[in-house]
Amino acid sequence: RNLSFLDLCFTTSIIPQMLINLWGPGKTISFVGCVVQLYVNMCLGSAECLLLAVMSYDRFTAICKPLHYLVIMKPHLCLKMIIMVWGISLACSAISCTLTLNLPRCGNNLLDHFLCELPAMVKIACTDTTTVEMSVFALGIVIVLTPLLLILISYGYIAQAVLRMTSKAGQRKAINTCGSHLTVVSIFYGTVIYMYLQPGSSASKDQGKFLTLFYSIITPSLN
Structure with missing residues (x-):
């Protein structure tokens, strides 16, 4: 339900x-609309990173500890994890977006992108953005790399459990359970890491716009 x-x-x-800007005569967005889109996009992107990690723990429990699944994954624990996901995401969005919006732009209001996204907003600043980029990078480690590490650990245990299975039907069932989740994780984390965990000057604008389509449209469609 949360996903x-x-x-x-x-x-x-x-x-x-995005459709208005691509197909309509107007290529503009109001400042308030841009700010709202920036905060919402950052919050939901962070939430998706964390939620995919929580879902990998659910897969790990279901496959590696099937007899204890209902005892471990109690509704109370699920609620705690969901509150943690949304709480951290809101905090991350508030910090990173506020830092970005406080950058001076010297009247530059031309955004070369489909949407108001954090890397694109940083690029139009008319001052040194090293501090903001380092802050975003540090938050990215917490929001992106830490959940990814937990996902990889979970799937390491899952792979061991699947290889130990003697039943081919059991192996197929386990692979079917994890296959879709692993596909989405690969696409989503691959594009987000490229977008947010590299120096701002090295990113190509066209590549950035293309990859934005993956984690903002294709991944939700696959989900």
Whole structure:
């Protein structure tokens, strides 16, 4: 339910404005609209990173400890994890977006992108952005690399459990359970890491716009 709600909000906060800018005569967005889109996009992107990690723990429990699944994955624990996901995401969005919006732009309001995204907003600043980029990088390690590490650890245990299975049907069932999740994780984390965990000067604008389509449209569609 949370993943569905998150993806619904993700696409509706981005795609309508994107379609207007791509096909309509107007190529503009209001300042307030841009700010709202920036905060929402950052919050939902962070939430998706963390939620995919929580889902990998669910897969790990289901495959590696099937008899204890209902005892471990209690509704109370699930609620705690969901609150943690949304709480951290809101905090990350508030910090990184506020730092970005406080950068001076010297009247430059031309954004070469489909949407108001953090890397694109940093690029139009008319001052040294090293401090903001380092802050975003540090938050990226917490929000992106730490959940990714937990996912890889979970799937390491899952792979061991699957290889120990003697039943081919059991192996197929385990692979079917994890295959879709692993596909989405690969696409989503691959594009987000490229976008947010590299120096701002080395990123290509066209590559950035192309990869934005992956984690803002294709990943929610696959989910």
